[in-house]
Amino acid sequence: MDKKVNFNKLLTTELYLGLFLMVILAVLASVNKDFFAINNVMSILNRFSYILIAAIGMNIIILTSNIDVSTGALISVICITIAALGKQGANIFVLLPVAMIVGAALSFINSLFITKLKIPAIVATLATTQLFAGLLPLVVEGSIYDLPKSYTWLAFDAKLFGIIPASVIMMIVITISALIFMKYSKFSKKIYAIGNNKYGARLAGINVDKTIILAYSIAGCLFGVAATIIATQSQRVTTTMGSGLEMTFIAAVALGGTSISGGSGKILGTVIGALILSIISPAINYLGISPDWSDAIIGVIIIVSVIIGATKFVRRKKIKESNPLKLGGTTI
């Protein structure tokens, strides 16, 4: 019995996804070795970096049983803000903190609508999407261009050993911090508790509103970091840099096995989810399939992974129902 339980414990969503990832990589290795050319890998890693950093933020929000569909527009606002500063010659040590503060502030506004005004998260963030995206063209005409070298330093010059992009280093630091934070911080337990049972969390003495506001603010900081990576990639920043990205982030979180209704899900899953999503499009290219297919294929992958997660759940439940008294240890 013990062995079986351990075996079941290993069959996590992360394992399935990891195996799937291995399969993709193996296929790519056998079909087209160019995929693993150092430049291509680094470009994929760069994309992976900002998707993962933002997806970790999104994961924290979704764990509280909320959502943020304004992330794309929010990132656009941050991009324009730091581009305006970059035009004045500000360097990364100014740009990054500003991006994080602006991200946290905008996300904080979202959370106020959700907690204090009790607007459902999806409605509140849909409204702020319109607000953020709608205000930008009023302030900036199309784009900010001819940005100086000091502005694009992060993307073009900041490389460890002359090869590993700084964005990858940031991603690794943030991911490891998030893994530790979600396991060892008191705050993370509150997040999980709220996602599981908001009313119960209140009875347990958790300040639900405060926790949700903090969760959004932390996520906002991470969106700021992601936006900095996105915005500094070129000398021209448009008002729609982040449009549609929120769906990629939400997809990475969902693919990683986090329940959209909140309360369950791990950072590790989000890491693999984000990696799969960042590999699929280039992989399709290298496999010689038309890039038009990439969105559809991503859709299929998400559906299949959710179904696998669901059948796993059904099987567990069946075991439990057939054997209600024997699981665990104490008998009635």
Next chain:
Amino acid sequence: MEALLELKNIVKTFPGVIALSNMHFNLKSGEIHSICGENGAGKSTLMKVITGVYMPNAGEIILDGEIQNFNNPQDAFKKGISIVYQETSLFEEMTVLENLFLCHEIQKKVFGIIPVIDYKAMRLEVKKIFDILNMKIDPDVKIKDLGMAQKQMVEIAKALTFKSKILILDEPTASLSQREVDALFDVIRNLKNKGVGIVYISHRLEEIFELCDRVTVIRDGQYVSTKDVSQTDKDSLVSDMVGRSMSSYYPKNDTQIGEKVFEVKGLSLDGLLKDINFTVNKGEILGFSGLAGSGRTELAQAICGLIKKSSGDLYLNGEKLKVNSYNEAMNNGIVYVSEDRGKYGLVVDMSIKHNITMPQLKKVSKLTFINPKIEEKIATRYMKDVDVKAPDTDFLVTNLSGGNQQKVSVSKALALNPKLLILDEPTRGVDVGAKAEIHKIISELTSKDLTIIMISSELPELLGMCDRIYVMKEGHIAGCFSKEEATQEKILKLALQKD
């Protein structure tokens, strides 16, 4: 000795209901104080006032000689008041360990500054607690993988992880075995000796006499008495709990009771109901009494096909019925009126008319389109039948009083022309005047050859209305009383008695 916690003249009202009025309670440190009362007497509300979930409308909460104003559960929690709830308040997707220490995790400092959760220390602590309670649960298992009794034990273990001054236990033994109960009692006595003040709520009177020092009885949201356990006995407790004199305003018509109409044989439902057998006669009102959680609602829902029964047969007029869904039950003339009209009974944002005709849209439509004339006709007729007080059938249900909403629920059921009507708590959350009206309506219905099963937590209501009363306990029928022999004391005693 000075009181650790004192409540003075606590009043708590909800819209339309006075839940607590002039409530008194005091708790000394190092005592186990029981609170007794029938279902709905206000015990849970009182506990929620103490723990800061509800704010009282008036009155004082005095802790250690200081007046407290708890705005939320955190406030009470920080002052050392913790509670184990009757309904488990565990977090399904989290592990046992995470649940036990939620919000008071043991932490250690990394590099002397960064606080991190110390899983090792928590595991050690949990092992100690589990040893005391004789529990063998893997602390890293998720709550959703545990059985009901195990969850209850985790709840209790959780209470022991608090270092609180006041510990409230609300029905902690409801799903425990005797061995686990004994272990729990040892732990409670141990805490008492350490000076913790314990509030112990239980329906099992034996436990109160075995464990507690004092007992406070409350009834209908009001304080009745506080006595030393050694100075009282079961009978006087029960009579304090019942208290009310039987009022005569239950206008039960004397109807001719005919032959057997409906019969349930050997109905069982895994873990909830055990071998239920009973019969209902034509024109009879059959009552079901029992404590909350004794399986009354589950029985009603199993009869109606709302939950799947594991075994058992139903007979209507001698014919065996096949009921696997509520639709089949309705087609056979069995209609259920839920105890929770807001959640299951009515769509409050729709009109009276639409609520009444909702279960039978086919009947009110022609060629798949709803015919407003037929709809209006049916709605008007049944609205009049039960005397719903509203200007017209287009009036929104949400704007009606509780009593009138309940009448809409009943008229919706009647519009289906039932042979057997099951009413679950028909007068819950309804004021006294409307209550009497609903009783009158129910009584009149039996004169029209309708057979009624009525589930109620209010004994006077059952005694006044029913021809026979079945008493349920822990999923089986513990006994049956006829109208003549039934008294509140007899029923309550049977419902509370230990097997």
